[in-house]
Amino acid sequence: MARAKTRGPQLDPIVLAGLTDADGSDLRAGDSREAERFTGCDLSGRDLTGIGFQECELRGVSLSDTQLRGASVADCVAGELHASVFSAPRSSWRDVSIEHSRLGSVELYEATLRSVHIDGSKLDFVNLRGATLTDVLLSDCIIEELDLGGATVQRLELRNCRIGTLDVTRATLKDADLRSSDFSAIHGLEGLRGATIDDAQLSLLAPVLAAHLGIIVT
Template sequence: MRTKAPTIDPIHLDGLTDADGLDIDAGASREAERYTGAELGGRDLTGISFSECEFRQLSLNDTKLRGASFSECIVTDLHAPVFSVPRSIWRDVRIEHSRLGSVEAYEATLRGVQIDGSKLDFVNLRSAHLTDVLLSNCIIEELDLGGATIQRLELRDCRIGTLDVTNAKLKDVDLRSSDFSAIRGIEGLRGATIDDAQLSQLAPLLAAHLGLRVE
């Protein structure tokens, strides 16, 4: 059986209204707006909902976005040394050319999400649910997928420092075109697809996991 690729639908945004973000509050519902250069750092936007919105050159450092919802949104040039979005919901979202430090997205739900050409330091997706997700041309220092449930994820041309898949449940996860320095929770790779070169790199970890002695 061939590994199924994620299904990423195109996002078309028309008739957007320019907004500065000064009047948005926690729990608000915003639709069809464009935010350019908005400074939302340090704000409490818990439970906010964005639908069919575009974000450009946005700063979200230390913004509280627990339980936030993003649907059919495009994000370009996002900057946040601390990006706090636990238990958030992302559906049909594209993030491009962004720089994120610590990403706290544990127990989040991602469906139809693409992150392209971005650099991320530490990404916490523990116990998250990912369906149809594509990470392309990204540099990630540590990607923590511990306990996550994942279906149709592709890491395309990415460079990953440490990948943690401890107790993860994977199906149709394609790792073939990416590089990894270290992998934790090797048993959690069940359901992933790798290539011959990656298998050679994983051989010492597999031997240690199985208790094999190579002489």
């Protein structure tokens, strides 16, 4: 019987044109912004709850302790973002590319991510508990802790990432490709059902799997 092939994320190129430069000084909670470019803005500590960005570009923007709860981000490109605390629980992200960013605590619990690519970034603690991820690619990232507890995941690829701790407790995974990434620890082993790993990763996981299943190896 042929093995089922792991399907990778389906991502379309994001093309932006005719953007208007904006300094972000007039951004308010609940705003809806379209086709704007924000460069070098400091939005730290601002309340932008429920804000919407459509076909926008953000470069070198500081977002420490910015309140982005319930924000909606679609067809956007971002790079060189900085935040010690990135707070966007219950937010929605569709067709978004983020690159070369440095984020500390990333609060995305119960968020919805669809067609999202995060590349070349360093993230400390990423809280995606209870989130829904569809067609998500993380490439060449360093992540101290990735928490997918209770998340629903379909077509996720972690490509060439270094991850300290991966928590998949009570997660539901389908087509989750972990093969080219390194992990120091994995919690909630039963949540790995639906993930694809390689032989080397299986060898590293063998003692943990044995302990989890109550197998004595002598």
